[in-house]
Amino acid sequence: MKFESLIFSIILLMGCNNYLNIKKNIINNYSFLNKKSIEKTIHDWNFLIKNASKKYNIEEKLIKSIIYAESSGNPYAKSKSNAIGLMQIKPSAAGLEIYRLNGKKGQPSVQELYNPKININIGTSYxxxxxxxxxxxxxxxxxxxxxxxVSYVNGTSAFLKIFSKNRNKAIKIINSMTIETFFKYVKKHPSIQASQYLEKVIRIYNLI
Structure with missing residues (x-):
């Protein structure tokens, strides 16, 4: 029994060490980020973030992390793929989906998405x-x-398909994984262009 307990302890420690190595590598890869600069950048949007967090029951740290990773706190940011504002909302994708969810016709305009309150509200709702x-x-x-x-930047369907085309089966597979195996699986999968983005958001999340 003592020998079995020893083996179990070694396996458990190996798992913990691997998980700690993931976090250590993330910290090393994004050492240019620091808490002070992040907080200063998103300070103006704290009130809006807090309100959206309460409204949609989403943790503030996650909203802040995505805002900083997506736009560095610039409400007028616009990508080549037409992702707009603080949370880089695409009018015809996340914007359209949230409009439909709220019973609205059409999609948010570019001007609306440049509005920090509307942008954060749609992003957090998403x-x-x-x-x-x-x-x-x-x-x-x-x-x-x-x-x-990963789903925020790739879409949930694309994310789940790397595990299975069947949603329920995909969720079941994910639940069978450790944090380490999940992270490695997502990172190595060629159809998901999010490994660096994921690492960056995690780093920001752990800082704030």
Whole structure:
């Protein structure tokens, strides 16, 4: 029994060490980030973030992390793929989806998405949709956070398909994984262009 306990302890420690190595590598890769600069950058939006957090039951740290990673706190940021504002909302994708969810016709205008309040509201509502509907069933809170981050930038369907075309089966597979195996699986998968983004958001999240 003592020998079996020793083996179990060694395996457990190896798992913990691997998980710690993931976090250590993330910190090393994004050492240019620091808490002071992040807080200064998003300071003007704290009130809006707090309100959206309460409204949609999404943790403030996650909203802040995505804002900083997506736009560095610039409300007028616009990508080549027409992602707009603080949370880089695409009018015809996340914007359209949230409009439909709220019973609105059409999609948000570019001008609306340049408005920090509207942008943060739509972005946080989209995170809520991802977690409370699209990824519903994922048990581990940290894996849920990682899955949300990847889904935010790639879309939930694309994310789940790397595990299975069947949503329920995909969720079941994810629930069978450790944090380490999940992270490695997502990072190595060629159809998901989010490994660096995921690492960056995690680093920001751990700083604030």
């Amino acid at each position: 995170i809520n949709l991802i977690q409370k509907k699209n990824l519903l069933g994922i048990k581990n809170k940290e894996i849920m956070r990682y899955a949300t981050i």
